[in-house]
Amino acid sequence: MKRVLPFIIALSGAVLLWAAWPVSPLTILIFVAWMPMLWLEANVSSWKKFVGYSLLHMLLWNVATTWWVGLASVVGSIGAFVVNSIVMTVPWLLFYITRRKCGNKIGYAGLIVYWLAFEFLHHNWDLSWPWLTLGNSFATNPQWVQWYQYTGASGGTAWILLTNILAWSLFQHYRDGQRGYAYRLRLGALVLLLTAPILISRWIAGAEGRIASKAFAEADRNIVVVQPNIDPYTEKFTGSVESQIEKLITLSERSINRNTRLVIWPETAIPAQVRELNQRRFSLPRCLVIFKTPSQYQPSFRD
8 A cells, every 4th residue: 555655645736736727616726736746745755756757647647638639749748647647747856855954944945936937948948838837827717817917827836735734734743643733823824825825816806906997987998809710620721821820810800990009819820929028029020010019099909
């Protein structure tokens, strides 16, 4: 049983993350979904074994949540799953080493820093994989994270990791029969950590919602959503880039008017990397209608 238990724990961690991921209604599970990994780190004696269990955990999570990538390319998806799982294991290995070298406080703080650094890297290189950014797990519950306007999704990632670490600490105290003042203090901190961001988010949503409603009531606003009906698994890759962009532009221009504030295209509409700071220098001039205002349209779509 001792040999099988780590495999069961790794499997349960992947299942919890899958169950918490959009579009599941069980988002609340994300606040305990990393506890199996914390158990593995605390109970596996060899770093090599820990890396093996971590790879298994990450691979199962990747496949369970992003299996649909295989509809585009089976070979490509397998490669992505394996590479992504290996990269995801690195922060946990660093945490494993740090906690043993520097103790619990620095070790658990290091886990948060390592994972945030990993996500930052993962958003800024050619192997970007934003679907499994922890902060994106609240995609179906935006009312919980209106404060993302100040922290971005990284704030949600830190929130999830802090909550899991605190929940793990509570579990350890409860298991060891340590249910005195320190236990009650941690329990109060966990409740506060879970509820305060949600309450703040609802306050932000309410305050800004009233302002937005008043602003939209005072002026005619037009938002254009364009769906070219191009199959993302076949036609997207067989048709020419120029014809697809031309179709998007044509559909957009039919609905754009002087009151247009925003034009929304599909996720893969622009087949090139475009950094937000460089959008005004985008190399396809006619697409500038999406990013900056042509002289005939006022005010700017960027407002």
